[in-house]
Amino acid sequence: MPGVESDPPAVDAEGRRRPRLADVAARVGVSPASASLALSNSPGPSARMRERVLAAAAELGYRPDRTASTLARRRTRLLGVLLDVRNSYHAELAADLHEAAEQVGYDVVLSTITAARDEERAVETLVDSRCAALVLLGPSTPDAALRALGGQVPVVVVGRRVDASVDVVRSNDRAGVGQVVDHLADLGHRDIAFLDGGRGTIAADRRAGYRAAMRKRGLADSIRVVAGDPTEIAGSAAAQTLLTESQPPTAVVAFNDRAALGLLDGLVRAGTSVPEHMSVVGYDDSPAAQLPHVDLTTVSQDARGQAEHAVAMAIERLDGGRTASSQVVLPPRLVVRGSTAGPRPNVSRPTTRTSRRRAPTTRGEP
Amino acid sequence: MPGVESDPPAVDAEGRRRPRLADVAARVGVSPASASLALSNSPGPSARMRERVLAAAAELGYRPDRTASTLARRRTRLLGVLLDVRNSYHAELAADLHEAAEQVGYDVVLSTITAARDEERAVETLVDSRCAALVLLGPSTPDAALRALGGQVPVVVVGRRVDASVDVVRSNDRAGVGQVVDHLADLGHRDIAFLDGGRGTIAADRRAGYRAAMRKRGLADSIRVVAGDPTEIAGSAAAQTLLTESQPPTAVVAFNDRAALGLLDGLVRAGTSVPEHMSVVGYDDSPAAQLPHVDLTTVSQDARGQAEHAVAMAIERLDGGRTASSQVVLPPRLVVRGSTAGPRPNVSRPTTRTSRRRAPTTRGEP
DNA sequence: GTACTGACTTGAAGCGCTTCAAGGATGTCT
């Protein structure tokens, strides 16, 4: 039945039209212009009018049309976030960004990459949505392209070094890994291996941090980088590799928590207890690392802080008029948990890691 | 320096204004109306004009302004998705929704709940963005509120039963758990416990499915529901509980994969090998369950299929004029992996689960 | 009483795009 579904004044199921600014204004008996001013809390309207407009808006259940408002204002209050929603660290950051943005009155749209949706495409969507600024989580887009993008819209790159005039917030990965190596060396470890995270800027930084720290501690001869990638599978494979060596390391620094988790799993299943036989450290302090039965020593990148800085940087450009690019490097924080200990301290202990599990009653770490 | 930052015709860093439809039209020497028609592939424009407009648009790097387009068209091509970005199953679904929506020319915005951002607020954002339809992943919003929301905008609820006139796509959880119990019973298990998932519609359904299936197999006397929630922690705690019982079950059906993972972890660390000493089954077929070293028997809810149905349902309402609510219940699919076997089949086998790990060369399951 | 001030209000002009009735230009049929 053609013609039947035309719905000129978009009405809801009850046949009511969504109230518009004009409706609010009419109800109070003022012009839409005044109503707009009153609602946006701009100077001008008298206190009395403001009050009445607000009341009318509430009664009518008026919600401004973001689309129209954006068009008229020529600027959105919208932050576009590029992420891989399947990466739990990204998920964590996304949630924090959402909150941080809300604090300053901005909204967030998330655009994820998927198998059939690469970064370029995901960013395109964001740009088309007229996002006021973009926050890119660990983008793999080359520097040149980031620079170009940064020319169109304020861009904040999170987590990765970038040689382009865009803003960057990241943590000092070299220092972070350095802290890990120091921690292990302090415990008495000498044979400390690094489980690599594949190609990419982040892995390169952490690898370099490992090498530098080992040299600094006089352990240059023990440097050992095991090939890997940022997944549990790589960690699991590494467990196999390491255990079949004639002289396995006494401690392993993994590129990230996911790899560390895989490693942990592989080790435990093979009968190697952690930390009794081998210490394992991750990176990211992801939710998984915090689970009591995982209890992984790791490095916190302060997702919350990164999110807040990223939003702040975007706002500075947007509302503060900053034009020079800036960079924030957050200090990483070593989080010592139960997956690290001195090398084979007392072999008499039970061989399962059950011993490390925090008793339910003794929670509450500092 | 006041007044300096006014930027009337929003220009990019190179001082170029983002091209508008009028620019494209001018370049070809036609009216904006024609250009619009040509670009939207509407009937009218001649092939020649269409071609020239497309070429000009490409040369200029023209990208339509979604905001203006939305306002003019009175309808967005935007699907709003409510999720908890920290839930990996949601993440999975979100990615699939993104792809499914793209296929039909819709865009997706994700709105996540966080600690400081409840469902209501997250949905509000979506509504304000004038999403054409909403897809809610496992919402905890009460039925009444969902009904009201459904009155304003097409709503598709994913994963949960709802007694309201909104569309629903979910899988048959009772049947899914039934398949699991059957599988275990077929293997010879009689003492099968259920690790609960807390309050909530989904947990209730699965629990009921477990009970029904146990009764159907004549195992009513062995029904045992262990308290829990949908997290690894609960699973880990359950391991403790179960192992200290005088007569631990020979198989455990967990509410979801996360709980199963925690359980698995707790068991293995306590020296109980799986599946030799105890079989474990999860639910969701999450990425984690598929990892070779986890290799968890579980139930696939077909995220991809759910996503496709959800999008299709939304589109039917939007473009197809459907008004009656509809419900799709997908059949769950048991995925048998290495965490299940007959009760203590051969105690002579190695006690670690290493034996179950798939050899790298023998991949490729059906 | 007149001129001026300051505090509010509001009319009107868009934001960039879509839509559609109306107009032009051809081609076809008698």
Next chain:
DNA sequence: AGACATCCTTGAAGCGCTTCAAGTCAGTAC
């Protein structure tokens, strides 16, 4: 050659909101 039908094009009217110059009006200062 005139009357139409057909195909393209386009002018103009918005979508719902913001913005700002211009206007209103009571109050103040001379």
